[in-house]
Amino acid sequence: xxxxxxxxxxxSQLQALLQQKNFQGAKALLVPxxxxxxxxxxxxxxxxxxxxxxxxxxxxxxxxxxxxxxxxIQQSLIAELRQQEVLEIVDKMSxxxxxxxxxELPAIVVQQLLQQLSPAQREATALILGYKEGTAGRIMxxxxxxxxxxxxxxxxxxxxxxxxxxxxxxYYLYVTDRERRLTGxxxxxxxxxxxxxxxxxxxxxxxxxxxxxxxxxxxVAQIIxxxxxxxxxxxxxxxxxxxxxxxxxxxxxxxxxxxxxxYTLGGVEAGxxxxxxANVLTAARKRVVWLxxxxxxxxxxTAVISAQENVLEQVVALAAxxxxxIDTGGNVGAQSSTVVIRGLNLREVGIxxxxxxxxxxxxxxALLGVMLGIAVIFWxxxxxxxxxxxxTVGTSLLTITILAAxxxxxxxxxxxxxxxxxxxxxxxxxxxxxxxxxxxxxLMLARAILQL
Amino acid sequence: xxxxxxxxxxxSQLQALLQQKNFQGAKALLVPxxxxxxxxxxxxxxxxxxxxxxxxxxxxxxxxxxxxxxxxIQQSLIAELRQQEVLEIVDKMSxxxxxxxxxELPAIVVQQLLQQLSPAQREATALILGYKEGTAGRIMxxxxxxxxxxxxxxxxxxxxxxxxxxxxxxYYLYVTDRERRLTGxxxxxxxxxxxxxxxxxxxxxxxxxxxxxxxxxxxVAQIIxxxxxxxxxxxxxxxxxxxxxxxxxxxxxxxxxxxxxxYTLGGVEAGxxxxxxANVLTAARKRVVWLxxxxxxxxxxTAVISAQENVLEQVVALAAxxxxxIDTGGNVGAQSSTVVIRGLNLREVGIxxxxxxxxxxxxxxALLGVMLGIAVIFWxxxxxxxxxxxxTVGTSLLTITILAAxxxxxxxxxxxxxxxxxxxxxxxxxxxxxxxxxxxxxLMLARAILQL
Numbered sequence: 001x002x003x004x005x006x007x008x009x010x011x012s013q014l015q016a017l018l019q020q021k022n023f024q025g026a027k028a029l030l031v032p033x034x035x036x037x038x039x040x041x042x043x044x045x046x047x048x049x050x051x052x053x054x055x056x057x058x059x060x061x062x063x064x065x066x067x068x069x070x071x072x073i074q075q076s077l078i079a080e081l082r083q084q085e086v087l088e089i090v091d092k093m094s095x096x097x098x099x100x101x102x103x104e105l106p107a108i109v110v111q112q113l114l115q116q117l118s119p120a121q122r123e124a125t126a127l128i129l130g131y132k133e134g135t136a137g138r139i140m141x142x143x144x145x146x147x148x149x150x151x152x153x154x155x156x157x158x159x160x161x162x163x164x165x166x167x168x169x170x171y172y173l174y175v176t177d178r179e180r181r182l183t184g185x186x187x188x189x190x191x192x193x194x195x196x197x198x199x200x201x202x203x204x205x206x207x208x209x210x211x212x213x214x215x216x217x218x219x220v221a222q223i224i225x226x227x228x229x230x231x232x233x234x235x236x237x238x239x240x241x242x243x244x245x246x247x248x249x250x251x252x253x254x255x256x257x258x259x260x261x262x263y264t265l266g267g268v269e270a271g272x273x274x275x276x277x278a279n280v281l282t283a284a285r286k287r288v289v290w291l292x293x294x295x296x297x298x299x300x301x302t303a304v305i306s307a308q309e310n311v312l313e314q315v316v317a318l319a320a321x322x323x324x325x326i327d328t329g330g331n332v333g334a335q336s337s338t339v340v341i342r343g344l345n346l347r348e349v350g351i352x353x354x355x356x357x358x359x360x361x362x363x364x365x366a367l368l369g370v371m372l373g374i375a376v377i378f379w380x381x382x383x384x385x386x387x388x389x390x391x392t393v394g395t396s397l398l399t400i401t402i403l404a405a406x407x408x409x410x411x412x413x414x415x416x417x418x419x420x421x422x423x424x425x426x427x428x429x430x431x432x433x434x435x436x437x438x439x440x441x442x443l444m445l446a447r448a449i450l451q452l
Numbered sequence: 453x454x455x456x457x458x459x460x461x462x463x464s465q466l467q468a469l470l471q472q473k474n475f476q477g478a479k480a481l482l483v484p485x486x487x488x489x490x491x492x493x494x495x496x497x498x499x500x501x502x503x504x505x506x507x508x509x510x511x512x513x514x515x516x517x518x519x520x521x522x523x524x525i526q527q528s529l530i531a532e533l534r535q536q537e538v539l540e541i542v543d544k545m546s547x548x549x550x551x552x553x554x555x556e557l558p559a560i561v562v563q564q565l566l567q568q569l570s571p572a573q574r575e576a577t578a579l580i581l582g583y584k585e586g587t588a589g590r591i592m593x594x595x596x597x598x599x600x601x602x603x604x605x606x607x608x609x610x611x612x613x614x615x616x617x618x619x620x621x622x623y624y625l626y627v628t629d630r631e632r633r634l635t636g637x638x639x640x641x642x643x644x645x646x647x648x649x650x651x652x653x654x655x656x657x658x659x660x661x662x663x664x665x666x667x668x669x670x671x672v673a674q675i676i677x678x679x680x681x682x683x684x685x686x687x688x689x690x691x692x693x694x695x696x697x698x699x700x701x702x703x704x705x706x707x708x709x710x711x712x713x714x715y716t717l718g719g720v721e722a723g724x725x726x727x728x729x730a731n732v733l734t735a736a737r738k739r740v741v742w743l744x745x746x747x748x749x750x751x752x753x754t755a756v757i758s759a760q761e762n763v764l765e766q767v768v769a770l771a772a773x774x775x776x777x778i779d780t781g782g783n784v785g786a787q788s789s790t791v792v793i794r795g796l797n798l799r800e801v802g803i804x805x806x807x808x809x810x811x812x813x814x815x816x817x818a819l820l821g822v823m824l825g826i827a828v829i830f831w832x833x834x835x836x837x838x839x840x841x842x843x844t845v846g847t848s849l850l851t852i853t854i855l856a857a858x859x860x861x862x863x864x865x866x867x868x869x870x871x872x873x874x875x876x877x878x879x880x881x882x883x884x885x886x887x888x889x890x891x892x893x894x895l896m897l898a899r900a901i902l903q904l
Contacts (some may be wrong), residue, residue, distance in 0.1 A: 001677065004799075034661070036678050046878050049571075090703065137498075159835060160643050171623050188640030193613050202584065204654050209486070223455065225538045225707075226488050228700035230623065230682050248680035251706070260708050266782055266790025266879060276801055280812060287787050294783050295824060298776040299831055305772035306835055312768050319771040320757035322885050323778050326748040330782070331719055331746050331832050335739050338718025339728075342711055347456075349728055353541055360732060367736045372747060379751055383758055427879055428783050434777050 001193045003037065006426035013050065018049050027056045035061060039068035051080035063092045071104045086118050095124040096141040096249065102129060120144065127242070136220045137213035139253065140234045140243030145199060146174040148316040149183055154196040156186075164191060172232045174241055182241040183231055211353060212237050213242060218257055261345060264423040267294070290428070297432035300440050301326075308443040314452050317384050321393045322439065323377070329400040329438045330360045336361045336408030337430050344422045354413040358406060361452060365405025369398040392442070392449045400438040400446070407433055455489065463493040470501050479508045487513060491520035503532035515544045523556045529563065543569050545578040548593040548701065554581060580693070588672045589665035591705065592686045592695030599627040599652060601635055606648040623682045625692055627656045634693040635687055636660060662687050666695060670709055673702045713797060716875040717790065719746070742789045742880070749884035751892050753778075760895040766904050769836050774891065776828070781847075781852040781890045782883035784820060786812045788860030789882050796864060796874045806865040810858060815858025821850040844894070844901045851897070852890040859885055 010033055030038055040067070042053050054077060057065055066074065066089050090098060090113055102110045102125065114122055119132060119374055123143040130139025145163055147156050156173065175184040181441050184204030194203050210233045211220050224232055224247055234243040263269070269286040278286075305312070305322075333337065343349040349357055377394035381387060408430045412422035421428040446452065462485055469895055470477040482490055493504050494517070508519055518526065518541050518700050524576050530538055542550060542565055552561045554577065565573055577596040583589025584841060597615055608625065625643065627636040630713045636656030646655050662685045663672050676699055686695040715721070719737040730738075757764070757774075792809060795801040803811055829846035833839060864874035899904065 002707050003678070032659075033661075034679065036680075069575070082584055082600070085551040119712045140522055150700070151578070160641070176529060181798065188644060189612070192609055192640060192643065192712060207486075216646060219455075225700070225703045227783070228488075230699065247682065247703075248677070249676045251699075251703075254703075254706065255798070259798070262714060262717065262790060263792050265714065266786050268787045268790055276795055276805075280815050280819065283812070283816045287784075288823060289786075291780070291783055291824060292818060292827070294778060295827065298779045300770045301779075302831075302835065305775070306769070310770065312764075312771050316765050316768060316771075317758070318759065319768075319774070322771070322774055323753040323757070324747070325774055327750045327753075327778070327782075327884060327887060328743065330779075331743055332739075332884070333484055334880060335720045338714060338720055342714050343728055346711070353728075357728065360735070362508055363732050364497075364735045367732065368740055368743060371740060375744070375747065379754075383754065395669065405829075428786060431782070432779060435779060439775060 006035040007040045036068045099128040120423040136211045136215040142243045144244045149175045149201040153194045181239045220252045265426040267428040283393040300436040326435045329434040333404035333408035333430035334427035340412045358409045361405045361409035369401030373398040396442040404434045463496040467810045487516040499769045536677045537562035552643045558811040588663045588667040597698045601627045603655040626850040656872035673705045675704045717878040719880040730758045752888040763849045781856040785882035786857035786879035792864045793863045810861045821853030825850040848894040875892045
């Protein structure tokens with residue numbers, strides 16, 4: 001049984017038990033289930049049942065499940081639960097997850113909650129909320145184990161025994177000097193292997209990879225990925241350790257960045273809330289600007305055809321092939337821009353290789369154009385019975401394909417070089433650009449070949 | 453200085469030193485640099501210098517750097533280095549990285565290398581190579597720490613001291629029974645916190661999340677992401693522990709899957725080698741099939757216009773608006789399909805919500821259509837000076853926009869429901885489908901409004 005099926009089974013049984021008001025049964029059902037799966041099952045329940053199901057959980061489990069819930073459900077639960085229940089959960093959340101929740105809540109609720117947190121938790125949250133969105137400071141947690149470098153191994157183990165149960169992440173110990181400046185790291189394995197009387201300063205790794213509080217979250221993700229880390233320490237401008245970013249937060253960042261990349265490729269404005277939780281007006285707003293930009297580009301195509309109307313007046317059959325030509329141009333351009341933009345995002349290709357890549361794409365485009373062109377000549381001859389028309393369509397297709405490959409591969413590089421996001425030159429934009437030129441070429445070739 | 457700038461600096465200095473044959477200087481330059489950065493610097497060197505630079509590294513460092521190199525460079529180095537050097541590196545690589553390298557090498561080279569590996573390493577690699585590509589078995593490593601459940605904590609610590617230096621990953625201990633069946637896990641923290649005389653069976657976590665050797669790698673990635681794990685154990689059909697998959701390998705899997713998703717969205721066949729390392733023929737092959745499929749769809753549009761040619765003969769001005777109408781339809785469809793496909797991939801929406809999402813997208817599409825339609829009526833009137841033509845274009849645009857939103861959001865769900873990849877219904881395909889219908893609607897509306 002897949003996890004998905006398991007969650008669905010739990011959800012349907014839970015819903016049935018709650019409808020029968022069999023709360024003992026529902027409680028027993030959830031005991032062996034993982035918090036992440038309980039959270040997903042609760043998300044699938046009708047709104048009115050969510051708070052009831054959530055109340056069945058033990059206090060410790062409630063906190064864990066809460067952190068896995070989608071932020072819209074976290075918010076609605078806050079409204080449903082009694083103030084005391086809310087406080088207990090929010091106080092025990094890890095500071096980075098809490099900061100993320102506070103980002104979504106109305107300011108007045110945040111104020112109320114902040115005031116009632118325990119002083120240590122209030123301080124930790126306020127610290128994180130003080131950093132700019134999208135930086136390491138904002139996604140870090142302040143729950144890590146740090147020890148001073150002049151401790152012995154056995155003193156450090158003693159300290160870990162005392163502190164360990166309170167911290168979220170447990171893979172590294174961070175070693176600091178008297179001024180709380182980060183000087184090294186230790187894994188638990190190092191601690192287990194070392195002799196009890198050794199000083200931490202002797203056995204720690206001094207060559208630490210770290211980030212600053214204002215490092216961009218995407219860069220943090222790349223560093224963790226590149227150096228195969230489980231967590232990376234975060235320091236302030238004076239090199240003092242203030243938090244760590246863990247790999248599970250980075251997985252979320254990567255997912256979010258990928259969604260933004262894909263949205264940009266599809267011509268949807270990226271950023272902000274979950275698209276499916278936004279209302280229709282927000283959804284429309286995220287799309288209308290780019291549609292208008294594209295529309296203006298498309299009026300160029302209309303103007304070109306309008307200006308050459310006398311060609312179409314003489315051979316109206318030519319009009320039938322316009323969609324085929326511009327769609328194929330768009331498709332070839334989309335393919336080229338897709339691979340180039342992805343390559344640039346992953347740093348598989350750099351600006352320096354632009355000429356090489358564009359040349360390669362042009363040759364590929366020409367190859368594809370020849371194959372598609374020959375197919376289209378047959379089709380056009382079959383449909384219209386005129387060889388000159390068929391030849392016009394075929395040669396136009398070849399020219400448009402090459403043009404599309406050049407723009408699709410070249411424009412993302414150009415945008416990257418002048419400091420814009422290469423993904424802005426994605427399929428819809430390449431299509432619009434190729435269309436204007438493509439239609440012009442088609443009508444010019446028609447004029448020449450058909451001697452109009 | 454960003455990591456990227458650091459690497460570039462190292463690369464340029466390294467190249468200069470190697471050109472001056474100052475090998476001591478080059479060696480000194482690389483000492484403080486991280487293996488991942490050295491690997492990237494070497495990748496940027498001219499081909500002839502790569503093996504020379506690589507030989508400057510100490511044996512231990514060479515192994516680490518080698519694992520970070522791109523597979524094409526790993527292969528060319530194998531050809532350049534002496535047999536003995538190659539063996540030393542390959543023998544010390546972790547089994548999963550070695551299996552990945554062997555996937556890329558010619559079979560004859562793999563045979564030679566396998567024969568000369570140490571027996572333990574040969575066995576580990578052969579084990580991994582025995583599983584199907586894309587499964588947990590193929591990306592797992594056999595280097596993990598496992599202990600029997602009847603050991604005491606102090607016996608376990610002793611065992612860890614002996615074994616720890618040989619293993620890649622060090623975050624969990626896996627506990628098995630006498631038959632090597634996985635029964636629990638322990639973190640190093642658990643070990644440090646526990647009393648020395650306790651049995652592992654008493655303190656271990658029994659509720660272990662694991663995967664099977666044939667679990668799909670994408671599912672493994674989702675499980676690690678979902679449960680915030682650092683590594684997940686892999687068991688065979690008899691529940692015996694055979695390996696672990698670590699989060700750093702999963703980051704690579706996620707990146708690869710994202711590239712495949714994005715390629716599919718852009719109409720490029722996914723899978724196989726790095727696109728930029730493939731030759732022009734391979735690149736063309738990856739693209740030609742879908743282009744022909746799309747071309748066939750586009751001939752539908754041509755056929756529709758051809759059949760309605762008498763409409764265009766009477767009012768040739770109508771032809772000028774065809775590209776604008778179908779491009780806008782394509783853009784709106786691309787937006788809808790992009791958000792729905794991404795939502796389905798991330799499981800933010802399920803098949804059950806199809807009706808709700810399609811309704812929402814339809815309303816959004818109608819809103820956008822009204823705004824764009826009004827703009828286009830003005831533009832068409834300006835260009836052609838005919839209100840009936842302007843009204844035809846405007847109402848067609850509204851209809852096409854709604855149609856595009858319905859198909860763009862509905863078809864990915866339909867494909868998902870019948871077990872196909874929803875991403876196949878991406879922008880290029882939606883565009884082609886909307887075009888055929890869109891042009892038909894346009895010419896029909898023209899017939900009605902202009903009374904042709």
